[in-house]
Amino acid sequence: MIKLRANKRLQSTIRNQVLWTRFGARIGRPIAWVTSGSPVEIVLAAGFIPFYPENHAAICAARGMSQDLAEQTEAEGYSRDLCSYFRVDVGSQISGRTPLGHLVPPDVILVSNNICGTVQNWFRVTAERFNVPLLFLDTPFNDAAPTESDVAYVREQLVHIAAEVTRLGGRRVTEDRLGKVVLRSRDALELWAEVLAMAAERPAPFTSFDAFVHMAPIVSMRGTRRCISYYRKLRDEVRERAKAGISSVPDERARVVWDNIAIWPVHKQLKKLFEQYHVSLVSDTYTSAWTVEHLEPEDPFTSLAKVYTDIILNHGAEHRVKVISSMVRKFDAAGFVLHSNRSCKRYSLGQFGVKTAVSTATGATGVVIEADMADPRSVSFEHLEQRLVPFFETLGATG
Amino acid sequence: MVSDRLDRVADDPFGEARSRAASEGRALGLGLSSYFPLEVFDAFGLAGVRLPPRAMDGYPMADGVLQAFACATVRSMLETLLRGDLPVGLVGSTSGCDAVTTVPGILNAAMPSLPVVSLRLPIAVESEAADRHATLALLDLCRETEAILGRPLDLGTLEAAVVDREAVRIRVCNLFGRLPVRDIPASRVYAAAVAAQVMAPREFLAACDDAFPIDAAPSGMDGIPILLSGEMIPSVQWIRDLEAMGATIVCDDTNTGTREAGRRVRRDPPNRLQAIAESLVHRPVHSPERFVSGRPRGVAARAREAGAKAALLLHYKFCDPSAFEAPSLVSALKDVGIPAIVLEVDRQITLTGGDRTRVQTLLEALP
Numbered sequence: 166m167i168k169l170r171a172n173k174r175l176q177s178t179i180r181n182q183v184l185w186t187r188f189g190a191r192i193g194r195p196i197a198w199v200t201s202g203s204p205v206e207i208v209l210a211a212g213f214i215p216f217y218p219e220n221h222a223a224i225c226a227a228r229g230m231s232q233d234l235a236e237q238t239e240a241e242g243y244s245r246d247l248c249s250y251f252r253v254d255v256g257s258q259i260s261g262r263t264p265l266g267h268l269v270p271p272d273v274i275l276v277s278n279n280i281c282g283t284v285q286n287w288f289r290v291t292a293e294r295f296n297v298p299l300l301f302l303d304t305p306f307n308d309a310a311p312t313e314s315d316v317a318y319v320r321e322q323l324v325h326i327a328a329e330v331t332r333l334g335g336r337r338v339t340e341d342r343l344g345k346v347v348l349r350s351r352d353a354l355e356l357w358a359e360v361l362a363m364a365a366e367r368p369a370p371f372t373s374f375d376a377f378v379h380m381a382p383i384v385s386m387r388g389t390r391r392c393i394s395y396y397r398k399l400r401d402e403v404r405e406r407a408k409a410g411i412s413s414v415p416d417e418r419a420r421v422v423w424d425n426i427a428i429w430p431v432h433k434q435l436k437k438l439f440e441q442y443h444v445s446l447v448s449d450t451y452t453s454a455w456t457v458e459h460l461e462p463e464d465p466f467t468s469l470a471k472v473y474t475d476i477i478l479n480h481g482a483e484h485r486v487k488v489i490s491s492m493v494r495k496f497d498a499a500g501f502v503l504h505s506n507r508s509c510k511r512y513s514l515g516q517f518g519v520k521t522a523v524s525t526a527t528g529a530t531g532v533v534i535e536a537d538m539a540d541p542r543s544v545s546f547e548h549l550e551q552r553l554v555p556f557f558e559t560l561g562a563t564g
Numbered sequence: 565m566v567s568d569r570l571d572r573v574a575d576d577p578f579g580e581a582r583s584r585a586a587s588e589g590r591a592l593g594l595g596l597s598s599y600f601p602l603e604v605f606d607a608f609g610l611a612g613v614r615l616p617p618r619a620m621d622g623y624p625m626a627d628g629v630l631q632a633f634a635c636a637t638v639r640s641m642l643e644t645l646l647r648g649d650l651p652v653g654l655v656g657s658t659s660g661c662d663a664v665t666t667v668p669g670i671l672n673a674a675m676p677s678l679p680v681v682s683l684r685l686p687i688a689v690e691s692e693a694a695d696r697h698a699t700l701a702l703l704d705l706c707r708e709t710e711a712i713l714g715r716p717l718d719l720g721t722l723e724a725a726v727v728d729r730e731a732v733r734i735r736v737c738n739l740f741g742r743l744p745v746r747d748i749p750a751s752r753v754y755a756a757a758v759a760a761q762v763m764a765p766r767e768f769l770a771a772c773d774d775a776f777p778i779d780a781a782p783s784g785m786d787g788i789p790i791l792l793s794g795e796m797i798p799s800v801q802w803i804r805d806l807e808a809m810g811a812t813i814v815c816d817d818t819n820t821g822t823r824e825a826g827r828r829v830r831r832d833p834p835n836r837l838q839a840i841a842e843s844l845v846h847r848p849v850h851s852p853e854r855f856v857s858g859r860p861r862g863v864a865a866r867a868r869e870a871g872a873k874a875a876l877l878l879h880y881k882f883c884d885p886s887a888f889e890a891p892s893l894v895s896a897l898k899d900v901g902i903p904a905i906v907l908e909v910d911r912q913i914t915l916t917g918g919d920r921t922r923v924q925t926l927l928e929a930l931p
Contacts, residue, residue: 242891244908246633246882278687282662285687286888293892303688305697306659308668312704318686318697325691482669507633510662510884517629518673535631 166440167411169375171399178382178395179224183265189214190269195334198271198291201384202280202454202476204302204469206350207327208273209388210343211335216269217385218291219284222250225257226429226539228264235540249508249539251287258294270295273333275326277302279479281511298333300326304474308481311474320470327466344462347469350388351460356396357383358456361448363403365496368412369420369445371403374436375413376452377427383455414440419562422492422529423449424485424519425504425512430541431549438550441564442557447496450477450488482515486522493527499560500530502553507537532556569771574755574800577762581613581650584764591653596641597664598796598819599827599847600656600683601840603729604702606765607722608709610653614761616796616820618644619913629674635880636911637796638663646674654712655680656705659687661885679712681705685844698841706837722836726829728765735772736760736825740816744870746785748776750792750813751803757820758800787812788927791867791902793893794878795886796820798913805915806876809923815870817863818878823847860889860896868900873930875904876923903929 190196197213199205205215225231231249234256239245241259243252257263274297276288285301292299302322305315327338336342360379364371379399386392405411423446428435439446454477461468477488489501501523503516520531534552537543557563573580585592593605593612602612617640625646626639644650657668657680668680684701686694706717739753756775760768787810797803797820803813816822829843867875875897879886890906897904905926907919915923 242894244887244890247884247887282660282665282687283884283888286884290888301688303686303694305684305686305701306665307684308682314697314700314704315684318693318700321693322688322691325693482666482673505631510634510882511665514631514634514663514666515629515670515673516631518670522673 166413166415167406169371169379169399169402169406171379171402174395174398175379175381178386178391181391182382182386186214186216186269195272196269197273197275197330198288199275200277200280200284200288202473202478203275203277204323204326204473205275206343206346206388206465206469207323207338208275208330208335210338210346211327211330213273213330213335215385216271218254218287219250220381220385221257221263221265221268222253222539223427223429224264225253227432229430230262230264231430231539232541234260234262245540245542247508248281248283248287249537249543251283251290253539255287255290255294258291271297273298273300273330275300275302275330277304277473279304279473279476281478281509283509283511298329300329302326302473304479306479306481307474308483311471315474316467316470319474320466323466323469340465343465346388347460347465348462349390349393351462353383353387353392353396354456354460356393356400358453359400360396360403361453361456363407364445364447366407367497368410368414368417369447370406370411370413372413372439373423373446373449373452374432374439376449377432380452380455387455412445414443414445416443417445418443419500419557419560420445420447420496420498421560422447422489422496422498422501423451423504424489424501424516425506426451426509426538428504428536428544428549429539430537430544431546434546435549438553442554442562444557444560444562446502447498448492450485450492453492454478478511482519482522485515485519486526489519489523490526493523493529498529500532500556502556503531503533505533505535507535507543508539530556530559570759570775571752571755571800573759573763577616577758578618578644578650580759580762581611581615584613584762585611585651588764591651593654593656594645594650594652595656596667597658597660598824599660599844600658601702601729601844603722603725603840604706604709604717605654605656606725606729607718608654608713609715609718609721610713611764615641615644616758616761617798617913619799620911622911629670633882634663635883636909637880637883638667641667642670645671645678652678654709656683657681658683659685661883663882663884681708681712694845695842698845699835699838702837702841719836725765726836726840730829732760732765732768733825733827735769737822739772739776740822740825743816744789744814746812746814749785749807750816751800751807752776753816754797754803754820755800757825758797760825785812788930789814789871789873791815791817791863791870791872791875791897791904792878793817793863793875794819795880795883797878798909801914802909805920806923809915809920810927811874811876811923815867815872817866860892863893864896864900864902867897867902872902874926875902876926877904877906879906879908881908881910
């Protein structure tokens with residue numbers, strides 16, 4: 166199997182991002198800790214350097230540090246039933262331990278509840294710990310598309326947030342300046358969408374297992390030129406692979422779609438299992454959340470209001486059924502895997518109904534697997550294997 | 565006893581909801597969260613009710629549509645609806661915690677014929693934008709309800725319903741306000757609060773007049789005074805169990821009690837829906853998923869003022885808002901000299917052996 170050249174570039178890109186954050190803090194650039202679904206374009210336009218605690222928690226989990234860190238948070242009285250990203254990230258704040266060397270503390274925190282209700286509590290706890298201002302973007306949950314009043318409500322908050330980040334030490338966020346950042350975000354998002362779409366080729370030159378790791382820059386660097394450069398190179402490489410017929414899994418025999426966040430504690434083992442059974446994970450609802458359309462630099466505030474309200478986790482189960490069904494058809498998948506993620510209620514509750522509805526709509530076979538995105542105590546690879554192997558076999562894929 | 569009526573309702577709220585629908589000839593309008601504005605359902609000609617957790621060994625039907633890591637209150641709600649043994653005409657949900665937020669989608673998939681409307685309240689509460697959005701959200705809910713029921717909102721009925729529901733909330737708050745003087749047992753007050761969720765407002769007020777006469781002789785309870793904070797109580801029996809152990813609740817901060825009953829609808833705005841919407845986002849004691857700075861200190865101050873010597877935090881397993889709030893609440897209580905423990909409940913509606921031991925230890929450890 167030919168590995169992606171971009172894997173090495175990803176490591177250096179993340180390392181440089183961490184170094185840039187430290188350097189920026191040293192020369193007086195303000196730091197904003199933000200959620201993955203925050204309108205980061207505003208803090209970038211204000212000259213802040215963003216840092217993503219969710220990404221950080223995922224890195225901690227992938228490096229095998231999550232249990233120790235989660236236990237630090239639990240020792241402060243937080244329940245083990247709470248989101249493992251929260252427990253890991255706050256555990257890192259408490260202990261000072263992180264695979265990134267050390268964390269640069271925030272000057273401000275920006276949270277949006279468009280991905281879940283947990284983050285508003287998590288980031289409140291963090292803001293109290295660092296004694297810094299907390300800016301909150303409330304994005305009304307929708308069953309369908311956001312209404313005009315939703316967009317107006319969110320837009321008004323964005324304008325307020327722009328004024329606040331300026332007041333808190335940033336540059337003035339003009340529409341022109343913000344528009345330029347939005348344009349860079351749009352370019353990166355489009356490139357990322359191109360990369361993901363190429364998994365529709367047979368054999369798939371790039372899978373969601375690749376996407377789960379290569380999503381890091383789109384989450385944490387969108388709005389920057391470095392992000393565009395990264396995805397341009399990745400897009401070119403995946404395009405080359407597609408042309409050359411290079412498959413991400415050997416002798417691809419089945420294609421499936423994934424719902425929910427990756428299972429970081431067993432990410433590599435799962436990837437191997439899929440490869441062993443010649444199953445390509447061709448698309449997923451998680452990494453494709455950063456392929457939004459309609460970002461318009463000409464009217465940045467309204468455009469950001471629409472985009473950040475209209476993301477998958479801010480919609481109900483019916484919308485999820487449509488998204489997964491569309492992926493199944495577009496990527497010609499015979500099955501789909503729903504990761505029932507103990508740490509993420511917003512993403513997981515209701516998946517039983519989603520499974521039935523997607524199967525009815527597409528004829529594809531679905532399976533629900535139970536695990537956790539970051540807490541190894543709630544993940545059993547053996548259990549996952551017992552669920553997935555018979556599922557693969559029903560798709561005609563054998564090891 | 566004159567209080568029998570409220571106690572009976574509290575012990576069998578599902579039976580009361582069923583018989584109320586039958587006697588009034590109206591379908592139930594079931595509010596899924598403690599802060600759904602039932603007055604709106606009343607005004608649409610439904611019998612507005614909320615229901616406490618259902619007493620049963622398990623939730624087999626809910627288990628078929630919902631993973632195990634959702635709290636028992638959500639599972640109980642789903643079980644009740646999936647069983648279809650209540651004459652529910654409309655279900656009203658609100659945006660709130662992640663579990664509650666997913667419920668309408670789950671119901672739509674599992675029971676497509678059951679109409680569900682969602683009140684998409686803002687989570688941020690400290691801005692004019694949030695107030696405006698809350699009003700628009702309530703208008704959307706009314707339009708959706710009109711479309712489902714095929715009848716318009718009756719503004720005259722709404723006016724009366726607002727007054728009646730407000731009178732109920734004030735009465736419930738007044739009852740809880742009497743806890744520090746210990747003239748009535750908390751279990752009777754909680755029974756009234758549960759009954760208020762299912763009884764017709766005027767009938768509830770009349771039953772309260774009978775059950776809690778102003779000139780009643782003090783009962784002289786001498787248990788250890790405590791604060792009870794948390795979600796909906798599992799049952800009135802759960803409170804009676806605490807009292808039997810020597811705890812006297814003198815201060816309430818629960819969704820069954822003052823958190824919801826503390827809501828007040830302003831009389832002055834010309835638009836009644838706007839007043840209701842604003843009352844929802846300006847509740848004096850918010851659910852913990854809302855951003856309210858200083859809430860733990862406020863609860864601690866109330867507990868101290870009421871003379872509480874200890875605090876019990878009633879949390880449902882898998883309830884994220886409670887789990888996030890617990891450490892800061894415990895810390896704020898400790899700062900004012902009130903030790904607190906978390907009692908985590910799941911499906912049980914009476915105090916478990918383990919929880920009894922924890923409560924007993926707390927009470928015995930007090931100076």
